[in-house]
Amino acid sequence: MKLNILHSLEIMQDYDSYVIPFTSPALMPEFFEEDFCDLVKPYLDSELFKAKKGEIYSFTSFFKGTSKHVNIILAGFGEEKDLSIDVLMNGFGKAVTALQTLKAKKPLVFMENIAPCVNKVDSFLKSCKAMILAEYAFERYQTKEDKTHRIDSLDIYSQYYEAPRCEKRASILAENTIIARDLVNEPANFMKPADLAQKTKDLLDGLNLDINIYDEDAISKFGMSAFLSVAKGSSSKPKLIVVNYKGNKNSDEKLALVGKGLTYDSGGYSIKPTDSMMTMKTDMAGSAAVIGAIKSIAEAKLKVNVVAIIAACENMISGEAYLPGDLIGSMAGKFIEVVNTDAEGRLTLADAVTFAQENEKATKIVDIATLTGAVLSALGLDYAGVVTNNDEFYKLIEKASKMSNEKIWRLPLDDSIKDKNKSDIADLKNSGGKYAGSSTAGAFIGEFINDTPWVHIDIAGTSAAEKDIPYCRKGGTGYGVELLFDIASQIR
Numbered sequence: 001m002k003l004n005i006l007h008s009l010e011i012m013q014d015y016d017s018y019v020i021p022f023t024s025p026a027l028m029p030e031f032f033e034e035d036f037c038d039l040v041k042p043y044l045d046s047e048l049f050k051a052k053k054g055e056i057y058s059f060t061s062f063f064k065g066t067s068k069h070v071n072i073i074l075a076g077f078g079e080e081k082d083l084s085i086d087v088l089m090n091g092f093g094k095a096v097t098a099l100q101t102l103k104a105k106k107p108l109v110f111m112e113n114i115a116p117c118v119n120k121v122d123s124f125l126k127s128c129k130a131m132i133l134a135e136y137a138f139e140r141y142q143t144k145e146d147k148t149h150r151i152d153s154l155d156i157y158s159q160y161y162e163a164p165r166c167e168k169r170a171s172i173l174a175e176n177t178i179i180a181r182d183l184v185n186e187p188a189n190f191m192k193p194a195d196l197a198q199k200t201k202d203l204l205d206g207l208n209l210d211i212n213i214y215d216e217d218a219i220s221k222f223g224m225s226a227f228l229s230v231a232k233g234s235s236s237k238p239k240l241i242v243v244n245y246k247g248n249k250n251s252d253e254k255l256a257l258v259g260k261g262l263t264y265d266s267g268g269y270s271i272k273p274t275d276s277m278m279t280m281k282t283d284m285a286g287s288a289a290v291i292g293a294i295k296s297i298a299e300a301k302l303k304v305n306v307v308a309i310i311a312a313c314e315n316m317i318s319g320e321a322y323l324p325g326d327l328i329g330s331m332a333g334k335f336i337e338v339v340n341t342d343a344e345g346r347l348t349l350a351d352a353v354t355f356a357q358e359n360e361k362a363t364k365i366v367d368i369a370t371l372t373g374a375v376l377s378a379l380g381l382d383y384a385g386v387v388t389n390n391d392e393f394y395k396l397i398e399k400a401s402k403m404s405n406e407k408i409w410r411l412p413l414d415d416s417i418k419d420k421n422k423s424d425i426a427d428l429k430n431s432g433g434k435y436a437g438s439s440t441a442g443a444f445i446g447e448f449i450n451d452t453p454w455v456h457i458d459i460a461g462t463s464a465a466e467k468d469i470p471y472c473r474k475g476g477t478g479y480g481v482e483l484l485f486d487i488a489s490q491i492r
Helices: 034-045 085-101 121-135 163-185 193-204 216-222 225-231 280-300 345-358 374-379 391-404 415-421 437-446 481-488
Strands: 002-006 017-024 056-062 069-079 107-110 153-157 210-214 239-246 255-265 305-315 364-369 384-388 408-410 454-458
Touching: 002 121, 002 163, 017 085, 034 056, 034 069, 056 085, 069 085, 085 107, 085 121, 121 163, 163 193, 163 280, 163 481, 193 210, 193 239, 193 255, 193 280, 193 305, 210 216, 216 225, 216 239, 225 305, 225 345, 239 280, 239 345, 255 280, 255 345, 255 481, 280 305, 280 364, 280 481, 305 345, 345 364, 345 437, 364 481, 374 384, 374 437, 384 391, 384 437, 391 408, 391 454, 391 481, 415 437, 437 454
Parallel strands: 002 153, 017 069, 017 107, 107 153, 255 305, 255 364, 364 454, 384 408
Antiparallel strands: 056 069, 210 239, 239 305, 384 454
């Protein structure tokens, strides 16, 4: 959906649908012409609409002297003192959903009526982003005629001088979040490692990026034994995807974004129950976030050097698959005792972060992964769990979380956590047991980090929505695209 910013209105009656936001108490703004006020004011006076937070009230009416009907949607945001980014995004997301329900073809949204809160860069940007995201629906494989109504273009009226710049950035981030959602929502039989690699190339084509796709032989030559061990059970061969963006040739700083790329995870011989397997097409959500982020970074032409790394494979069962009790190597030279084949993501990430340090000379590393079910128990569906080895780097991540409104919570990492990953026969075992699972999983990856500032982000709870929410339908959320983008925007 394309957004168009208007600083003036030539013909108010040129639209078939209008969205008017209100804070409480609902008062008609002075800039509306009299005929338009006459349509809306009775609904405000009668208190049919009270502008409560999250309230949507829609009706159909006619302009005086015409037979053309118009849809009017009144969106409530509650008291102005309680306005927040969440309230704005949810409210405008609901308004766009209402436009879709009414099958609007030429809608107009008034943004002036939420001043002063929306007339700030972040608030305006997030409101625009929410409107684009709310319109999205994954219906590629549905042949029914009554699909979700799509809105091709949405006009926004605002006098805010920064509105065009905010809209441009919002559109980049929203469209690439939608790309991440698409990748996560694809069924696993259409998203093999080779498919993910090809889609990455197609999506990034034409941008100022260096893209390398490495096959199994090259991965073996790199010494990525842990990654290859996970991939062994599948007939679909693994792919190592490496994308470089060189936005600041005068800087030695290089940020690595490492995304977990398990295009399907059966659990291997530590097999998952059927209900858990149903959602395992989403186990590559970390890689989807990284792809959306590197595309956003390139399109916004950020002055930063970034490498995106994805170790893409499937975790399957066969006569070739790795087994509980196996001893495997790693690119870093450390030996790992496999105690659970369903703790596979950390094995691929261990080699990927080693590659980031040794081959790409990254000075900072962020890995993002749907790594543990434990993070859902700890933090629910709204927060990603974070483990880090560097307090200063974490402050930057925390700031990016506030900028992006993608929420994080820091989890502990100390010797008591690290000790749970000790093995009797190897350097490490790949599971620390049932306690502190998110922390021990992050700590395992941390064992493959040298002195490089590093942050691990566990998005198992935030990567997919279990039901429709105001600006995201059930399925992939695209969480992490803007968070990673905002991290990159702060690297100097």
